[in-house]
Amino acid sequence: MIREELEDLEDKFLHPKAARSKDSKGRGKPEKKCELRTDFQRDRDRIIHSKAFRRLKHKTQVFLSPLGDHYRTRLTHTLEVMQIAKTIAKSLRLNEDLVEAIALGHDLGHTPFGHAGEKILSDILGKPFRHYAHSITVVEKLEKDGFGLNLTFEVLDGIVKHSKGKGPIFDESKLAKTLEGQIVRLADIIAYVNHDIDDAVRAKIISLDDIPKDILKNLGYTHGERIHNAVKDVVLSTIENNYEKVVMSDKMLKLIEDLREFLFANVYLCDIIKEEFDKAYKVLFDLYKFYENNYDAVPELFRKAAKDKKTAIVYFIAGMTDRYAIEEYKRIYLPSNWHI
Template sequence: MLEPYACQPDASRGRLWPERLSSFRSPYQRDRDRIIHSSAFRRLKHKTQVFVEHEGDYYRTRLTHTIEVAQVARTIAGVLGLNTDLAEAVALAHDLGHTPFGHTGEDAMERLMAPYGGFDHNAQALRIVTRLERHYADFDGLNLTWETLEGIAKHNGPVTGPNADAKHAGPLPYALAEVNAQWDLGLDTHASAEAQVAAIADDVAYSHHDLHDGLRSGLFTEDDLMELPVTGPAFDEVDSLYPGLEKMRRRHEALRRVFGRMVEDVIAVAQNRLAAAQPKSVEDIRHLGTTVIRFSKPLYQDLKAVRSFLFTRMYRAPSVMAVRAEVTQKLDDLFPLFLNDPTLLPPEWQVDVAAATDETELARVIADYIAGMTDRFAIQEHQRLCETATSSALRDA
């Protein structure tokens, strides 16, 4: 039974290309399944969050992160009486637009595409599910429902209007503008509660697993985490309950308590905010002017301290920064190489190259190609096209 403010499958605004309803799956279940079966979803296996793909088998990839986000989203949505299938669909799609090399790759693509309409991974995810996935006979993309597209576009909040985050100032990323021109996604309002759940599930998942990965990498220790809010009390509780517990079990027990604390906090806050707002429909949720799914203020402040620690000790650690510089250079080499000689792109991309009417459109084709690369493939392509060519030139000199 769904709450009145949940997205009801039979009230969906439908798909851009009308299709017959499935006899055994709801529209949002079909969206979820199409995302899972997409090429872009499979490529997440070899795209990374912080560490480059070849650095270790235990670090999270975009795929394992996405699965964790979907699990958290289903849990929270289920407790709140929301549509779990829609929450899961948005969660599974939220990182489809990410580049190789994690946040480093996205920073590079944003800079390289600045003269050509910019680059944003949420907008790129929309471009993938509406255009770049080309498997169906009747349409490009996955032909997802309006509600799933809305969730991908603005799960982090309104993109335009008075409630938009300051980072969205300026023109819309071209990929988002194209989709919104084709089908108005209501970018000036908040998204459904299901999409908000997917967004907070992303925060929960990466806050939890970055602590795991940072410890495993040796960039910091459990003693460091004892000094922080949230993590320190979690370790204290484990030490009290299980004195002398083996190191890896102690770590796991403490961080699972951090994970549980975040999820329980989100659920409690949401229940209180929903009870106060008394929304009667999903439209009420969209027009509240604020989110209903969020952390409490005390936990949010504590998590800011944890994230500040992670930023300094993990995301900007000297060893990580060295790799960031290395992979940034690879994208800095590949982008202008393809822009100057688009015949280097694979044959299946030449149709898009031929359709480009100016340098901006060509740059967007190249951004689509590079953003779709896995870490491994980007390294291989750089070696094949740049490093081999340089070696040959040196030999010929």
């Protein structure tokens, strides 16, 4: 059987500490094995074919509903994370299929309007809305008309442990059980601190001259140099650490943290983006109030998946793309043109 041959190849060529498909802790609901694909390959395919994955192309990364063709969306961010993560995994002889599945699924639970949407839904719930936790809800309760994707433990663990926000990059309480999951966490921040510079420069919010010179000198002057240097550092540092964890050197970690702080101060919280976030806040909050008063308009899928009315509405809104939320807002709150 082809799957068994692939599993044998994993045994022969992967590092001893790599996750192996045949050793997976399995799925929540046992299934018959595929004749062609390993369990992690099946997870990757299920994620790619999911509705939530397709919606990522119309969800904000940093710039809300950008008109330019070259700004990142949540989907292109996801693909960049996957590419960086697979490069690291291949260099370390870890399981690329597992890395690919985690990377492709890591942002499935993101809201419309990026982290602004996350903040809005947190205010509505009265407690933090975490996109990484909602990603698990998406793949377990909402996809496939409520049946879920039934992913393996290792992929679910990598998805829920990928995010760090403004918190520490290395947090033992949020460390994935597999080295492959740990790779995706680092690939995520390597991707976004670099591509967000690219987009911010394109939007003329900052110029490269604004970035502290010591960061550029030590990390790299171009997008490609910065990613290459960060990836190389992760690979070499992890080997030096004897694969105990996937790590960065102290020097690289400081550079990445300083660059992230620069982006928070000069891009993510700048007046231009804040103005757009304020508009997004009104759109999503007004949508929530409408569905609160017209609960029958919330699809049954979300009402069945949630424990209460408020949560069901939040699930529904969280799944919207930017453009769907805007069009729904127009349909509900703005007058339509008369047709004669």
